[in-house]
Amino acid sequence: MDCYLELSHFSEPVLESKKVQDLLARIKAPELAAMKQQVKAMANLSYNFEEAVNFLSLSVVPGWGR
Numbered sequence: 001m002d003c004y005l006e007l008s009h010f011s012e013p014v015l016e017s018k019k020v021q022d023l024l025a026r027i028k029a030p031e032l033a034a035m036k037q038q039v040k041a042m043a044n045l046s047y048n049f050e051e052a053v054n055f056l057s058l059s060v061v062p063g064w065g066r
Contacts, residue, residue, distance in 0.1 A: 020046055024036050032056070039056065
């Protein structure tokens with residue numbers, strides 16, 4: 001998020017959809033594949049970085065996958 005804020009500060013904003021794409025591309029955990037697909041399928045999440053992050057963070061249970 002800090003990088004996106006810095007880019008915006010220098011008049012180089014990043015589209016919300018690009019932020020979401022970047023986020024999803026960096027999630028490698030196979031157990032989160034279904035959540036990634038849900039973000040892609042829901043317009044309110046695929047075009048809103050903060051909403052996508054919130055959705056994903058609420059979908060992950062601490063200690064899950066251990």
